[in-house]
Amino acid sequence: MKAKIIIGGIVVVIGIVLAAMNFLESNVEYADFSTAEKSHKKVQVKGEWVKEKSSSFDAASVKFSFYMKDDARRVVKVVLDGAKPNNFELATSVVAKGKFVNDEFHATEILTKCPSKYEGTSEAVKKTL
Amino acid sequence: MILLGTIAENLIRMGLLAALCAAFFYYRVHRRSTSRMLRMARNSYHLATLLLMSAAAVLLYLILNHQFMYKYVWEYSSTALTLPLLMSTFYAGQEGSFTLWALYTSIIGIFLMRYASRREYEAEAMSVYSLIFAFLLLMLVVKNPFELIWNAFPADLMKTGPIPAGVTNIAVLDTLKGLWAQFPAEGKGLNPLLQNYWMVIHPQILFTGFSSMAVPYTLAVAAMLKRDYSSWIRVATPWAVSGSMILGTGIIMGGYWAYETLGWGGFWGWDPVENSSLIPWLLCTASIHTALNQRKSGAFVKTNFVFSLLTFMTVLYSTFLTRSGVLGDTSVHSFVDPGMWVYWLLLGCIVLFGGIGFGVFFLRVREMPRVRSQHAVFSREFALFLGAFALSFVALFVAVGTSSPLITSLVNGKASAIEVAYYVKTNLPLGIVICLLSGIGQLLWWKHSNTGSLLRSLAAPVLLSLGVTTMVYVLLGPEHILILLFTFCAAFSLFANIKVGYGVFMGNPKFVGGSIAHIGIAVMCLGFVTSSRYDTKATLSLERGKPVDALGYRMTYVGYKQIDNERYAFNVEVEHGGVKKVVAPFMRFNTQENSTIRNPDIINFLNRDFYVAPVSVEEGGQGTQKSIKLMRGQSETVSNLKVQFEGFEFTEAQRAAMMEGKEFAIDAKLIVSDGNAKKHLDLKMKTGPKGAGYVPSGFVASDGKNYEFVISQMMPSQDDPSKSSVDIMINLPADGTTPQRDETLIIEASIKPMINLVWAGTITLVIGFLLTIVRRVEEAKREGDKWSSEG
Numbered sequence: 020m021k022a023k024i025i026i027g028g029i030v031v032v033i034g035i036v037l038a039a040m041n042f043l044e045s046n047v048e049y050a051d052f053s054t055a056e057k058s059h060k061k062v063q064v065k066g067e068w069v070k071e072k073s074s075s076f077d078a079a080s081v082k083f084s085f086y087m088k089d090d091a092r093r094v095v096k097v098v099l100d101g102a103k104p105n106n107f108e109l110a111t112s113v114v115a116k117g118k119f120v121n122d123e124f125h126a127t128e129i130l131t132k133c134p135s136k137y138e139g140t141s142e143a144v145k146k147t148l
Numbered sequence: 149m150i151l152l153g154t155i156a157e158n159l160i161r162m163g164l165l166a167a168l169c170a171a172f173f174y175y176r177v178h179r180r181s182t183s184r185m186l187r188m189a190r191n192s193y194h195l196a197t198l199l200l201m202s203a204a205a206v207l208l209y210l211i212l213n214h215q216f217m218y219k220y221v222w223e224y225s226s227t228a229l230t231l232p233l234l235m236s237t238f239y240a241g242q243e244g245s246f247t248l249w250a251l252y253t254s255i256i257g258i259f260l261m262r263y264a265s266r267r268e269y270e271a272e273a274m275s276v277y278s279l280i281f282a283f284l285l286l287m288l289v290v291k292n293p294f295e296l297i298w299n300a301f302p303a304d305l306m307k308t309g310p311i312p313a314g315v316t317n318i319a320v321l322d323t324l325k326g327l328w329a330q331f332p333a334e335g336k337g338l339n340p341l342l343q344n345y346w347m348v349i350h351p352q353i354l355f356t357g358f359s360s361m362a363v364p365y366t367l368a369v370a371a372m373l374k375r376d377y378s379s380w381i382r383v384a385t386p387w388a389v390s391g392s393m394i395l396g397t398g399i400i401m402g403g404y405w406a407y408e409t410l411g412w413g414g415f416w417g418w419d420p421v422e423n424s425s426l427i428p429w430l431l432c433t434a435s436i437h438t439a440l441n442q443r444k445s446g447a448f449v450k451t452n453f454v455f456s457l458l459t460f461m462t463v464l465y466s467t468f469l470t471r472s473g474v475l476g477d478t479s480v481h482s483f484v485d486p487g488m489w490v491y492w493l494l495l496g497c498i499v500l501f502g503g504i505g506f507g508v509f510f511l512r513v514r515e516m517p518r519v520r521s522q523h524a525v526f527s528r529e530f531a532l533f534l535g536a537f538a539l540s541f542v543a544l545f546v547a548v549g550t551s552s553p554l555i556t557s558l559v560n561g562k563a564s565a566i567e568v569a570y571y572v573k574t575n576l577p578l579g580i581v582i583c584l585l586s587g588i589g590q591l592l593w594w595k596h597s598n599t600g601s602l603l604r605s606l607a608a609p610v611l612l613s614l615g616v617t618t619m620v621y622v623l624l625g626p627e628h629i630l631i632l633l634f635t636f637c638a639a640f641s642l643f644a645n646i647k648v649g650y651g652v653f654m655g656n657p658k659f660v661g662g663s664i665a666h667i668g669i670a671v672m673c674l675g676f677v678t679s680s681r682y683d684t685k686a687t688l689s690l691e692r693g694k695p696v697d698a699l700g701y702r703m704t705y706v707g708y709k710q711i712d713n714e715r716y717a718f719n720v721e722v723e724h725g726g727v728k729k730v731v732a733p734f735m736r737f738n739t740q741e742n743s744t745i746r747n748p749d750i751i752n753f754l755n756r757d758f759y760v761a762p763v764s765v766e767e768g769g770q771g772t773q774k775s776i777k778l779m780r781g782q783s784e785t786v787s788n789l790k791v792q793f794e795g796f797e798f799t800e801a802q803r804a805a806m807m808e809g810k811e812f813a814i815d816a817k818l819i820v821s822d823g824n825a826k827k828h829l830d831l832k833m834k835t836g837p838k839g840a841g842y843v844p845s846g847f848v849a850s851d852g853k854n855y856e857f858v859i860s861q862m863m864p865s866q867d868d869p870s871k872s873s874v875d876i877m878i879n880l881p882a883d884g885t886t887p888q889r890d891e892t893l894i895i896e897a898s899i900k901p902m903i904n905l906v907w908a909g910t911i912t913l914v915i916g917f918l919l920t921i922v923r924r925v926e927e928a929k930r931e932g933d934k935w936s937s938e939g
Contacts, residue, residue: 034577037574038574041573041574042552042570042574044570046556048564049562049563063565071841073858073861075775075877081687081763086861094861096861102746102764103744103764143336144297144332147222147333148333
């Protein structure tokens with residue numbers, strides 16, 4: 020009985036340690052572009068799409084590029100592996116996951132926050148009057 | 149003026165009061181039972197249910213009649229929706245989904261009341277349950293679904309003075325003060341991503357499951373209040389099993405929805421919203437397993453209480469995570485920030501119900517019977533115990549991963565999310581253990597075996613699953629060793645359970661539910677491996693009419709068809725082994741909001757899915773685009789052109805215009821030449837009161853072809869003008885080097901081998917659950933008869 024508990028305890032402790040290591044390893048921190056540029060690590064950057072600047076989709080390489088302004092107000096070209104995300108035009112803010120390569124931010128994933136799923140704004144009320 | 153919504157709002161408040169009364173009266177019955185008090189308690193509960201039902205009916209009525217003067221109705225519905233979708237907007241937002249949750253909770257409570265009264269559990273169980281119900285109603289008082297739109301936007305909608313002619317949709321609020329409000333004639337409508345039939349059924353099932361997770365908690369607390377530490381487990385099991393079945397069905401359905409229409413590419417994304425229903429399900433399922441042990445040997449009393457309490461606590465915790473706004477920006481689901489009230493209310497409710505549940509537990513824990521479990525390593529009880537613990541560790545790791553934004557913001561001060569890989573890596577070893585145990589545990593139960601007979605019974609399943617693993621390895625290819633081990637264990641569980649199931653069925657068909665449920669899980673696990681580890685993907689450009697070969701299929705884009713105002717179906721012929729089929733993924737272009745929604749299409753073969761997700765469609769006739777970055781004085785050759793960047797020009801006149809706040813322009817000066825013709829091009833950025841814009845400029849080459857230049861970004865350097873640079877986009881003409889293209893559809897095609905195993909496994913699992921429920925309900929009935937004959 021004792022041996023069973025000891026072995027079980029060891030297994031549980033090893034499991035928790037492995038899981039904790041895994042947790043730290045797969046944690047993707049939030050950063051702004053400047054920190055991302057320095058660290059070269061995979062990070063998430065929150066910001067907004069600069070709609071005035073050109074965005075384009077390259078069909079040959081299947082990459083969507085656009086300009087994004089982070090919370091520190093720095094504007095950087097973001098290149099996403101894939102097409103323009105669903106609801107991208109509606110997004111009030113976007114979160115890009117990826118890392119800096121040369122002068123561009125290469126994103127593997129983009130999350131969009133949509134106002135339509137949010138509380139309505141007075142702008143939206145006026146539109147439907 | 150009295151509005152219907154205002155009445156409903158008060159019905160909910162009265163309902164809250166009635167539910168609180170029910171909780172109080174039932175508690176009095178628990179202290180000292182009188183038939184009058186019991187009658188009052190029951191009436192209070194029924195009254196609360198009736199009041200909530202009426203309020204819900206009002207909400208539905210308001211939605212069906214497009215009463216956009218209510219913010220919730222305006223926010224989520226519109227006149228353009230079909231009837232089923234219009235009805236589904238009832239739970240499209242937070243207020244409505246809480247209403248649905250409360251509604252199902254109240255209805256389940258009526259069944260629970262009848263069930264519990266036959267087992268002398270009514271007073272305690274309903275006292276706790278009414279309190280839960282009251283909490284949900286309190287939530288609705290705070291998050292009022294009947295808020296009037298002019299109260300939400302008073303600055304825009306409330307006005308005083310005479311009403312101008314021609315203004316419609318008026319509500320006069322106060323005739324004395326001349327106060328009136330205008331309300332919208334049209335709603336904002338339902339999120340296009342949610343507009344399909346899954347929205348009609350999936351949330352209903354999920355919320356029924358979510359609501360039923362409160363019952364094991366309720367019965368556990370009730371049992372501890374009654375000091376009934378043994379027979380309660382028979383009372384509670386049918387509820388745990390059916391709750392687990394309903395919630396499980398809801399979870400998988402959500403996965404199928406994501407796979408089939410949302411175009412996530414897979415059925416599970418480890419998203420907080422998905423995880424938040426998975427965690428309680430895992431714990432509830434774990435509790436079913438340890439409950440079996442307690443019935444057999446009387447041990448695991450405390451474990452069962454803790455699991456049952458945790459099932460509901462994780463429901464509350466998940467709700468807190470997904471509804472309070474704490475997860476913020478870290479998921480594809482967007483989370484509304486509902487305000488501090490909801491945040492504190494949800495947190496308070498975790499504290500309250502955690503306090504009640506674990507408070508009673510610590511009061512009673514000393515007097516709970518202590519049964520030494522003397523189980524050998526090779527016993528069914530030990531396998532059940534390990535299996536349940538493995539399940540609860542999966543729940544723990546998923547909960548930790550889902551809470552990662554919370555954990556990191558507490559530790560680092562900055563929230564960050566976890567990669568999906570974390571979930572796979574941490575849970576894979578546990579999955580292996582669970583599959584292995586679900587096979588061995590069942591064999592042990594059936595054979596009641598000693599080590600020798602166990603080893604003999606293992607032979608056939610082990611050999612067969614070695615065969616399956618080899619087959620997967622040979623046919624589908626090599627994989628990570630742990631994945632192969634998982635495949636082996638899942639196959640082992642499958643064959644072991646088939647073997648046991650057959651034996652049991654020959655003996656007593658009623659007892660076969662467990663084996664069938666485990667067969668379902670094993671088949672699902674095999675499907676997970678084949679469909680998400682062995683899938684192949686390709687992104688393809690399909691020019692209209694030109695076949696493209698990829699992934700062993702020949703695909704030809706044959707053109708699009710307009711479905712309605714916004715939706716276009718893109719037909720792609722797919723040929724494989726002489727069989728031709730057409731897939732028609734569609735995209736929805738909303739010109740008003742300038743958004744695109746993509747819906748995949750699937751060809752379902754017996755042994756695989758061919759999955760086509762549209763990416764974009766490029767109009768024909770255009771040349772290609774090229775973007776370049778130039779430093780000042782630098783030149784680059786694009787196509788046949790030499791492009792040189794001379795620098796920025798900001799003339800005094802323009803500077804003066806800027807000072808006066810008028811529209812002004814900055815030029816990027818280029819020199820473009822193709823060997824013969826040479827031209828100065830000034831690309832303008834105009835900035836005015838309406839914002840900034842880039843003006844394109846054309847260049848005609850000596851062969852008559854048109855090139856178009858436009859700035860995409862200016863980077864002037866104040867300190868050192870020679871370091872100024874500019875990004876330019878050039879539209880190249882269609883010519884020999886960039887051939888004229890027809891309309892081109894870009895798709896992401898993937899093959900998911902044996903994905904049907906996932907769905908087949910799900911159905912098998914549900915059948916297994918149903919058989920188990922029938923058996924446990926009969927058993928609980930006998931328990932009830934025993935009580936009533938004694939009483």
